[in-house]
Amino acid sequence: MTDxxxxxxxxxxxxGDNYLPGEGTEKRGDEVVAIRYGLVEESNKLVKVIxxxxxxxxxxxxxxxxxxxxxTFNGWVIDLNTADGAFLSLMEVPRYVNKDDLKEVMxxxxxxxxxIYSINKRGIDLTLQSNGLGKLDKGIIIEINPNxxxxxxxxxxxxxxxxxxxxxxxxxxGQNGFIWINGDKIEDELFAKKAILYIAENSMxxxxxxxxxxxxxKNRGIAQ
Amino acid sequence: xxxxxxPDGRKVxxxxxxxxxxxxxxxxxxxxxxxxxxxxxxxAVYGPKKMHPQHSQNPEKGTLRCTYNMMSFSVTERIxxxxxxxxxxxxxITEWALQPIVMIDEFAxxxxxxxxxxxxxxxxxxxxxxxxxxxxLAHAGIPMKGLVSSVSIGKLDKQLVTDLIKAEExxxxxxxxxxxxxxxxxxxKITHIQLDGKITPAQLKEAVLLAKEAYPQIHEAQxxxxxxxxxxx
Amino acid sequence: MITSDLTAQRIREYLSKGKRFxxxxxxxxRELVIxxxxxxxxxxxxxxxxxxxxxxxxxxxxxxxxxxxxxxxGNLMVTAEFLxxxxxxxxxxxxxxxxxxxxxxxxxxxxxxxxxxxxKLCIKEGEKVWTVMIDIYxxxxxxxxxxxxxxxxxAALMNARVPKYNEETGKTLFGEWTDNKVPLTKxxxxxxxxHKIGNSLIMDPTKEEExxxxxxxxVCTSNGTICSMQKGNSKELTIEEFNKVLDxxxxxxxxxxxxxxxxxx
Numbered sequence: 001m002t003d004x005x006x007x008x009x010x011x012x013x014x015x016g017d018n019y020l021p022g023e024g025t026e027k028r029g030d031e032v033v034a035i036r037y038g039l040v041e042e043s044n045k046l047v048k049v050i051x052x053x054x055x056x057x058x059x060x061x062x063x064x065x066x067x068x069x070x071x072t073f074n075g076w077v078i079d080l081n082t083a084d085g086a087f088l089s090l091m092e093v094p095r096y097v098n099k100d101d102l103k104e105v106m107x108x109x110x111x112x113x114x115x116i117y118s119i120n121k122r123g124i125d126l127t128l129q130s131n132g133l134g135k136l137d138k139g140i141i142i143e144i145n146p147n148x149x150x151x152x153x154x155x156x157x158x159x160x161x162x163x164x165x166x167x168x169x170x171x172x173x174g175q176n177g178f179i180w181i182n183g184d185k186i187e188d189e190l191f192a193k194k195a196i197l198y199i200a201e202n203s204m205x206x207x208x209x210x211x212x213x214x215x216x217x218k219n220r221g222i223a224q
Numbered sequence: 225x226x227x228x229x230x231p232d233g234r235k236v237x238x239x240x241x242x243x244x245x246x247x248x249x250x251x252x253x254x255x256x257x258x259x260x261x262x263x264x265x266x267x268a269v270y271g272p273k274k275m276h277p278q279h280s281q282n283p284e285k286g287t288l289r290c291t292y293n294m295m296s297f298s299v300t301e302r303i304x305x306x307x308x309x310x311x312x313x314x315x316x317i318t319e320w321a322l323q324p325i326v327m328i329d330e331f332a333x334x335x336x337x338x339x340x341x342x343x344x345x346x347x348x349x350x351x352x353x354x355x356x357x358x359x360x361l362a363h364a365g366i367p368m369k370g371l372v373s374s375v376s377i378g379k380l381d382k383q384l385v386t387d388l389i390k391a392e393e394x395x396x397x398x399x400x401x402x403x404x405x406x407x408x409x410x411x412x413k414i415t416h417i418q419l420d421g422k423i424t425p426a427q428l429k430e431a432v433l434l435a436k437e438a439y440p441q442i443h444e445a446q447x448x449x450x451x452x453x454x455x456x457x
Numbered sequence: 458m459i460t461s462d463l464t465a466q467r468i469r470e471y472l473s474k475g476k477r478f479x480x481x482x483x484x485x486x487r488e489l490v491i492x493x494x495x496x497x498x499x500x501x502x503x504x505x506x507x508x509x510x511x512x513x514x515x516x517x518x519x520x521x522x523x524x525x526x527x528x529x530x531g532n533l534m535v536t537a538e539f540l541x542x543x544x545x546x547x548x549x550x551x552x553x554x555x556x557x558x559x560x561x562x563x564x565x566x567x568x569x570x571x572x573x574x575x576x577k578l579c580i581k582e583g584e585k586v587w588t589v590m591i592d593i594y595x596x597x598x599x600x601x602x603x604x605x606x607x608x609x610x611x612a613a614l615m616n617a618r619v620p621k622y623n624e625e626t627g628k629t630l631f632g633e634w635t636d637n638k639v640p641l642t643k644x645x646x647x648x649x650x651x652h653k654i655g656n657s658l659i660m661d662p663t664k665e666e667e668x669x670x671x672x673x674x675x676v677c678t679s680n681g682t683i684c685s686m687q688k689g690n691s692k693e694l695t696i697e698e699f700n701k702v703l704d705x706x707x708x709x710x711x712x713x714x715x716x717x718x719x720x721x722x
Contacts, residue, residue, distance in 0.1 A: 006451045009325075009362050010370020010410050024367075035327060035369060037362045037450060052453075053254060054365025055272060067461060081458050083274045083334045109462045141461040147365070180463075186471050190478060249597050250509050251544055262497060266596070268542035276548060291541070291549060296592040297499035297515025300632035305538050305592060337549075339542035341594070343513065344496045 004206060007034040007049060014047050024049030038147075039204065052204075056146035056176040058082055058124050060116055063133070065141065065174030066126075068110045071102050078112065078126060080176050081143075086124040088114060093128050111136045113172050113180065132172065139170075139182030140189050146177035148200040151208070159199065159209055166216040167192040194219070228383045231391040239375070239387045239438055244355075244449035246363045254364020256449065258356035260375075260387055262346035267356035268339045269364040272328060275335035286328030287335045290319040292353055294342040314350045315340075321354050321374065321407040321416035327367040336366055347390045348376040351405050354416070359446050372415055373442040374407035377431040379423055384431055386438050404428070406435040410443065459546075460668040468666060472657040477666070483659040484705055489713075491608065491720035493616040498632065501617025501639065505609040507661060509599035511543075514609035515592050516617040516639070520629050523579070523586040531578025532588040535564035537606065543595040555602075560593065562687050563607050563648065566677030567591070569684035570646035573614065577640040580622065587619065589639060600667040603675055607648030612717050614639055644680035647713045651676070651702045653692060658701055660709065674699070676706045 007013055013025060014032045021027040024036035025047050034040075038051040058064070058080070066086060070077040075089040090097045097105055106112060113133050114126040128134055144152065153160045153173055164171050169183035169192045179196060183189045198215065202208060228236050240261030249255035252268035259265070275281045275289075292314040296305050318340065328336055338360065340353040351374035358371040378388040381398030388403060395401035402421025408414050414432070423431070460468075468478065475483060487508030496502040501516035523530060537560035541547045567573065578587035591613065593606045617639040621630040652662050652670040662670060671692035677685040683703075688694070694702075 006453070008371065008447055008450045009368035011447075033370075035367050037365060051365050053363060055253065067458060079458060083272055083331070111461045111463050136463055138463065138466070140464045140467050142464075143458070186467060186476075189467070193478075249511075249542055251597050251599070252542060255542070266542070270542075270545055289549075293540075295496070295513065295515060295594055296536070296590070297496055297502060297517050300498045302517035302519065302590060302592075305536050337541070339540065341540060341542065344498060 004204065005040045006038070006052070006204075007040055008037050009035050013040055013049070014042065018045050020046045022046045022048035024051060051147050053145060053147055056080075056082060058084065058116055058119055058176070060119060062116045062175040063113060063172070064116060064126070064176045065111065065113050065136075065172065065178035065180055066176070068106050068108050068112065071106070071108060073099065073102075076102070076106055076112075078114065080124065081178070082124065082176065084119075084123045086116075086126050087122075088112070088126040088128065092117075092126065106135050111141060111180070113174065136180055136182075139180055140193065142179050142181065142193050142196065144177050144179065144196065144200040146175065148203045149173060149175055149177060151203040152179070152196055152199050154209060159212065162209065162212060162216075163192055163195050166220075167195065191219070228380075228385070230385060232389060234387075236383060237386045237434060237437060239441055240389070242442065242445040244359065244445040246359055246449050246453065252360070252364070254360045254362070254366070256356045256359035256363055258352050258359065258446070260348050260352055261389070262344055263342075263348050263352045264344045265340055265342045265349060265352040265356045267353065267360040269336065269357075269360045269366065270339075271336035271364070272331040272334040272366070273337075275333060281333045281335075283333055286331030288319055288323055288326055288328065288338070289335050290322065290338040290340065290357065291315050292318055292340045292342075292350065294345060294349065298342045298345045314353070317350065317416060317418065318354055318357060321372060322357055322361065324413070324415050325358075325369045325372055325409060326361060327369060336361070336364075345390075347388045347393045348405065350374070351376050351407070354407050355442060355446060359449060362450055370410040371443060371446055372407050372409050373439040373446065374405065374416065375435050375438045375442060376403060376405045377435050378403055379421060379427065379431065384427065384434055386434055404431050404435075406432060408436065408439060412436060460665045464665065465669045468669060469655045472654055472659065475657075477659070479663070483657060484709060486661040486709070487663075489608070489716055491612050491717060493612050493721060499613075499617075500620060500634070501613045501615070503609045503612035503616070505605045505612065507601055507605045507608075508663065509597055510601055510605050511596040512602060512605045512609050513594045513596055514606065514613040516613045517590045517592065518587050518617075518620055518629075518639070519590070520580060520585050520622055520627075521588045522584065523582075527575070528583040529579045529586075530575040531573070531586045533564065533568055533573060533575065533591070534588060535560050535567070535591045535593070535610070537563070537593040537595075539595045539598070539602075544598040558687075558689065559603055559606055562603065562675055562685070563591070563593065563610050565685040565687075566607060566646045566648045567610060567614075570644070570677065570679035572611070572642055572644070572646045572679065574640040574642060580624070585627070589614075598664065600662045600664040601650065603650050604648055604661060607646075607677070608713065608717060611645050611647070612720060614641060615717070615721055645714050645717060646677050646679045646684060647710050648675055648677045649706050649709055649713070650674065651705055653694065653698065658698060658705065660705060674702050676702065678706060678710050681707065681710070
């Protein structure tokens with residue numbers, strides 16, 4: 001089984017006692033079997049299946065983008081499109097917020113970039129105490145399959161940097177699959193959207209970063 | 225010894241032509257279409273997601289919920305749109321058929337919804353539905369032990385056959401028809417079996433083995449459809 | 458999740474310049490794909506894709522008693538089901554209002570245009586007539602289910618044949634068809650919906666656009682004659698805007714007729 005092969009649940013990925021079952025797999029006897037639909041990755045005998053699909057699984061430290069669903073007496077209920085609810089306490093905003101001013105800071109329908117600092121029985125706790133977080137003002141929000149987010153960001157951010165440079169847009173990628181794009185011109189925003197959707201749809205090809213350099217040259221001239 | 229004559233000329237253990245494809249409902253988290261000849265079913269999966277109403281939630285593990293529906297025009301005599309007792313029963317059967325292979329214990333309080341709609345019917349609709357559902361669940365990224373495959377075995381008078389069509393469901397000769405839909409996991413465990421008709425225990429055991437023979441071909445089609453999503457552009 | 462306020466703002470800004478996110482102009486439809494005969498047990502059927510929106514329509518016929526006020530005419534019945542699988546916003550349970558509205562709007566368009574020659578569907582006056590049942594199912598909702606359903610209903614009707622009927626036993630022989638097609642007039646009833654967003658009027662919105670539509674008017678025309686109309690949602694329309702709606706419909710109707718006829722070859 002080589003890297004980048006698609007496997008389906010129940011498929012034997014590697015056989016041998018020394019292979020270890022990583023994410024998306026389980027060991028049955030001396031066989032490592034896939035339990036997710038995805039791409040095989042093996043290194044140092046650790047076998048993983050990188051999922052091609054599946055809803056977003058929130059993790060501590062993730063930067064996410066969501067919509068204010070409700071304003072309570074001490075914070076904002078945020079919709080992240082996850083099964084668990086998310087809450088941003090007024091204590092987690094990097095400035096003093098008076099209990100009476102919550103709606104002034106953010107109201108229902110506003111879009112916000114936040115970070116997950118805790119996940120517990122009650123749900124997801126968000127914070128804005130970090131650079132680049134806060135209410136979003138202008139631009140567009142697009143949605144992609146959360147499993148494609150790593151591809152859009154690229155190794156050490158190489159892909160997302162390329163997109164930002166080529167489109168002259170500010171871009172924030174939420175791990176939950178929501179992406180904010182803000183440019184001086186709507187055409188630039190739509191160009192970035194086109195690029196991101198292309199990457200998400202062709203996420204399985206190797207050498208995608210190189211391919212994208214060519215893609216930008218080719219598509220730049222085309223009327224937006 | 226002459227071959228048993230089936231209405232469509234197939235051999236006794238021959239399946240109809242299988243069609244299988246994934247991604248047919250873009251809005252869904254996972255989806256697939258599966259057909260045995262003229263019998264075509266579409267399955268779409270949403271989840272895991274919060275379950276409503278709240279009182280139906282299982283606080284300890286995830287819930288699998290299936291709904292099976294036949295489109296009004298899928299059969300020759302129109303079915304009134306909306307749930308029927310038959311569709312409710314098949315919905316539950318489908319859920320039981322898929323339950324053993326889905327690994328959703330970690331999604332406490334959440335639900336994985338599987339919607340099956342039959343577009344065109346020529347018998348074996350629940351089997352086509354289960355096959356489509358298994359593909360759609362994998363396509364949706366639900367953790368699973370493996371797929372399941374489902375097929376109907378029939379007994380026409382005394383002859384066992386694989387993959388029944390309507391004309392065979394209505395068999396009039398001799399002992400008449402017996403319809404046995406069976407679903408199994410890849411390692412040969414039965415997750416669903418039903419029976420209507422008249423059969424000896426010995427022949428029923430044979431029927432189960434006949435089903436087992438058919439699964440590799442079905443699984444192959446399901447697997448190929450899932451893997452056939454390479455670069456399209 | 459419904460369209461974010463940010464994106465909504467951008468959609469409006471762009472529309473005020475006459476542009477849309479997918480490069481269409483305000484009167485343009487997305488790629489329209491029509492396939493007929495997609496369900497063999499139906500008397501007639503069609504699958505319509507408008508961009509990513511997909512609907513399936515099937516026609517079934519059966520013999521029944523006529524209505525008292527139309528003793529020598531066949532009957533028409535239109536149902537619609539928004540399948541739960543077609544959108545993450547749908548839950549198991551009763552149908553949303555839009556589904557009921559869609560069925561009734563499509564019904565009126567077909568009925569008022571007299572597209573189906575119901576008087577040719579009489580078997581025995583006062584006793585037996587054919588009832589034509591049009592059943593619409595949504596498969597994927599990416600906006601504008603109404604127009605897709607309307608096109609599907611017409612295409613399905615155009616490839617529908619009348620089942621065999623045994624006059625002596627009074628039984629319909631389901632699954633066996635005569636060579637007679639369901640009698641239709643030659644003018645196809647076309648339903649088109651125009652949406653108002655800000656000061657712009659657009660056709661065939663994606664879901665993103667439909668979420669911020671302030672009001673909409675569905676007009677059904679048959680060879681240029683308007684046979685039914687429905688305004689939905691609550692924002693007001695100026696008379697000027699209303700006239701523009703009618704102009705847009707007139708312009709696009711012929712194009713759709715061609716597309717439907719093309720798909721039946």
